[in-house]
Amino acid sequence: MKIYKHPEQEAWAELLKRPEIDSTSLFETVRVVLDEIKQGGDSAVIKYEAKFDKVQLQSLAVSEREIIEAEQKVEPALKEAICLAKSNIEKFHQAQRFEGKKVETTPGVTCWQKAVAIEKVGLYIPGGTAPLFSTVLMLAIPARIAGCAEIVLCTPPNQEGCIHPAILYAAKVAGVSKIFKAGGIQAIGAMAYGTESIPKVYKIFGPGNQYVTAAKQLVGLREVAIDMPAGPSEVEVLADETANPRFVAADLLSQAEHGVDSQAVLITTSSELLNEVLSEVEKQLNELPRKEIAAQSLKNSKLILVKNMDEAIAMTNEYAPEHLIIEAANYMQLADRVVNAGSVFLGHLTPESAGDYASGTNHTLPTNGYAKAYSGVSLDSFIRKITFQEITPQGIEAIGPAIEIMAANEALDAHKNAVTIRLSELK
Template identity: 60%
Template sequence: MNKIYKPKKEDWESLLQRPTQTLEEIELTVNEIFSEVRAKGDIAVSKYTDLFDGIKLNDFKVTIDEIEAAKKIVSSELKNAIQLAKSNIEKFHGAQKTSRLEVTTSVGVECWQEKRPIQKVGLYIPGGSAPLFSTILMLATPANIAGCTEIVLCTPPNKNGEINPVILYTAALCGVNKIFKIGGIQAIAALTFGTETVPKVYKIFGPGNQFVTVAKQLATKFQVAIDMPAGPSELLVVADATADAAFVASDLLSQAEHGSDSQVILISTSEKLIEAVEREVELQLEELPRKEMAQKSIANSKLIYVEDKELAMEIINEYGPEHFIVCTADDDFYIENVENAGSVFIGNFTPESAGDYASGTNHTLPTNGYAKQYSGVNLDSFMKSMTFQKISEEGIKNIGPSIEIMAEAEGLQAHKNAVTLRLNKLKK
């Protein structure tokens, strides 16, 4: 693990760099696959599924029989756990509903805002080394609450052309019935353009590796929105001498095992804690089934010592972590001053895993510093705000002259005329 003591401000940019490839290295591949899927549809999807996933598939859609078989395989214990998580996610996201907002801006001028669901949404669910069925809960649950009419799910198959049964069970539990065995760039391309079997959607959600992230960004050039640029997972923990070193190490490792390009950082005002956490990471790492994966990520990790909480907070806001854990004697200081973070976890007994699974908050969050300008997925992510206005005769008399003056000042005579005609009619 990389230990850094009292880093100078001029070194922060290089210190806080993510272990990601440059866009140029990825964009060429993404553009090529997008072009082919757009031109050849299912044929191109089949080609890249064979190339990347090692399985030739002519039919990508999951059948009802496959879903029913999956339901029988999943244990009752796991089903109960998933249902509990779903219930908490429903409670939290259901509470985000807002009613119609109405305002009388001037006498006779009524304005209001209403929300409408995005009709067609695509969910991308990673299914490689770790089948993220929990992400289905995080995406399909608010999509249903919002009232999205078409929910399309893509997830990569294994080398037998199968989808993990827990993914199928969870999708069925959440009412998703359009499920396709497609992963990676070709999945995002299929959702972007539509193919003979995969419907085109209006917005794409879900995390993925750097290739998926770049593919989602490319999708925005073709009138398809995305939730955010959500790439490799990351976690920053701020902890002082009061923190439990074993807990901190476990949180760092929980993110490190996501993938070799994940990044974990500890910032501490205690040198002793840093040493203790480093020892704990080495001990706990030995017990992990995904040890090799976590080790690669830990190589990119950083243990940073700073002298005071103010400096720690400044570095944290500069980094803008996806997940931010606070374990200090003065948690309130960090809660009040954090400006850039996807999701915040407070106290020794709030592991990041809680947000990943069952506390109720959403785990689809901005990475790579995008927490500075993006929110994590929430109910509004699946909705559009529409504004309405209704103006009476009295209302147009009140605001009409101002509209005329402003339109004339901008040189837009037709805009002015649209008001002038109405005002003249009311004078008769």
């Protein structure tokens, strides 16, 4: 990990850069695969499953029998954990239900909104170095609560053509409609265009590698909506001298083990804590099964010493982390000053892992500084808001003249006439 002490503000932008992955160079490869999926449907998906996932598939759909068999393979303790997480995620997202109110903007003019679920959504669950069954819960549960009629899930199988049992079990308890064996670019293309087996959806959710990210960007230009821009995962720990260095090191490493391009950042006002965390990271790293991945990630990671908490908060808001853990004595006051972050974890006993799995908040969050403009996935991600308005004779007489004047001044005479003829009927 790299150490920086009292960096000047002019150097922050360079200091806070993420590991750069230029996905534009992948676009041509991705575009070729997407075009084949669009033209060839299931046969093209099966072809690329053989090429990229090294599996020969006869069918893309997961059968009911496979789901039943998977449930039997999941150990009871994991089932209980998944069901606990499911319950908390449901509670948190159910509380986000939209309640539209009718507003009379002028006597006789009433306006309101109605929340309507996106009818068909696609969920992509990576199958790379870890089975992300938690992401199934994070995406499928709010989709079901929102009322999405069709929830389609794609995830790559292993070389025997099987999907990890925990992913299938999570999909069942979360309410997924259909599950398919498809990964990477071909999965994104299948959900964007539709194939003989895989339905076309209206919006695609879920993380993935740089090829998946590039595929989502390309299909998002024209074919389908996507959840948000995505990049490697990241965490920032904001800490003072009261923080436990063992906790801080564990939090940094929990992010580092995600992937070699993940980033972990400590911003602290305590020189002593910084040194203790560095020592503790080295100690804990050697005990991790995913040590090699975490070690690569730590090369992108930084320990930053700042003069005071004012500077720490300013740097945090500039970085706009996906995950922010505040391990400081006055964490609630500091939290009030955070304006750019995906999800915030408060106090010494609130690890980022809680949000990843079971506290109830959603772990699908904006990365790469996009927290300055994007929210994480929520119930709103799966709905649209349609506006309605109703105007009575009193209402059109009240606002009609203003509409006529505004339309005339924009040289849109047909707009003006739509009001004028109505007003003339009322005389």
